[in-house]
Amino acid sequence: MMEIPFTKMHGLGNNYIYINLFEFNLEERHFSRLAQAVSDVHTGVGSDGLILIHPTDEADVGMRIFNRDGSEGKNCGNGLRCVAKFAYENGIVKKDTFKIETRANTVEAKVRADAGAVSEITVNMGQPLLKRSSIPMVGEEATNVVAEPFPVGDLELSLTAVSMGNPHAVFSVDAIKDAPVYQLGPVIEQDERFPEGVNVEFIEIISPTEINFRVWERGSGVTQACGTGACASAVAAVLNGKAERDQDITVHLEGGDLNIKWDTNGDVWMTGGAEVIASGTFNYRI
Ligand SMILES: N[C@@H](CCC[C@H](N)C(=O)O)C(=O)O
Numbered sequence: 001m002m003e004i005p006f007t008k009m010h011g012l013g014n015n016y017i018y019i020n021l022f023e024f025n026l027e028e029r030h031f032s033r034l035a036q037a038v039s040d041v042h043t044g045v046g047s048d049g050l051i052l053i054h055p056t057d058e059a060d061v062g063m064r065i066f067n068r069d070g071s072e073g074k075n076c077g078n079g080l081r082c083v084a085k086f087a088y089e090n091g092i093v094k095k096d097t098f099k100i101e102t103r104a105n106t107v108e109a110k111v112r113a114d115a116g117a118v119s120e121i122t123v124n125m126g127q128p129l130l131k132r133s134s135i136p137m138v139g140e141e142a143t144n145v146v147a148e149p150f151p152v153g154d155l156e157l158s159l160t161a162v163s164m165g166n167p168h169a170v171f172s173v174d175a176i177k178d179a180p181v182y183q184l185g186p187v188i189e190q191d192e193r194f195p196e197g198v199n200v201e202f203i204e205i206i207s208p209t210e211i212n213f214r215v216w217e218r219g220s221g222v223t224q225a226c227g228t229g230a231c232a233s234a235v236a237a238v239l240n241g242k243a244e245r246d247q248d249i250t251v252h253l254e255g256g257d258l259n260i261k262w263d264t265n266g267d268v269w270m271t272g273g274a275e276v277i278a279s280g281t282f283n284y285r286i
Contacts, residue, residue, distance in 0.1 A: 008277040011078030013224025013255025021054040035066030059099035067219025074103035075165035077227015081121040081274040084109035104165020122271040129163035160236040167198045168232035176204040176212035185216020224255030234260035
């Protein structure tokens with residue numbers, strides 16, 4: 001039995017178990033199975049997955065994310081804001097703007113803090129990848145996937161695909177409450193046109209500055225929010241001519257709102273909150 005200290009945090013209800021590898025040593029071979037064990041609502045803590053906060057030479061802090069099923073995602077927007085809050089409030093970093101390395105890229109986070117407590121975090125998420133080969137998605141490698149017919153069973157959907165370091169399939173719907181998240185999410189996640197699987201977003205574009213959003217996440221299923229998904233959705237709205245570059249877009253997720261902007265330099269900015277839920281020790285049976 002290993003006693004593992006953890007903190008449970010959430011960004012707009014997208015909740016993960018965070019382990020601070022600056023202070024606790026854990027071998028790589030445990031990561032995937034531990035993610036499944038802690039995420040279990042009945043025999044674990046219960047979460048959308050596991051996030052490891054670790055030392056790195058490439059940035060001030062490193063982050064790795066494992067989904068509920070133990071698979072590794074290369075990026076996590078809500079996780080980045082939580083890691084930024086944790087790193088600042090626990091003295092891992094001593095400045096309000098700092099770099100976080102993910103498996104996808106290294107991003108810059110800026111925390112807004114009052115008396116040492118972080119209330120809001122802005123992350124420059126970097127540039128979205130739009131080529132089919134970068135999603136990755138099968139087909140002609142150098143093409144973008146914007147409003148592309150995407151048959152699923154008897155339905156013909158319209159797909160815009162965006163990578164934020166992890167893959168997103170964005171579909172526009174008329175009314176978010178009727179979005180087929182539970183029916184089509186798991187089917188599209190595993191569709192063979194996405195060789196690495198995909199996160200599935202349904203969006204209702206209310207206006208050029210407002211989007212309603214629901215998600216089925218690769219490896220975790222329905223979650224209350226997905227930060228990279230919100231970024232991908234804002235980018236998809238712009239690519240479809242429904243929103244503008246350099247404009248703040250409010251994305252209404254099930255767990256709350258995120259502010260997203262795709263600037264004219266090509267970078268996507270995400271601003272939102274992060275919360276600590278609880279801290280404790282997890283008894284991990286090895
Ligand atoms: N919830 C995350 C994304 C987590 C990883 C994703 N499920 C994947 O496998 O790519 C976010 O806030 O971005």
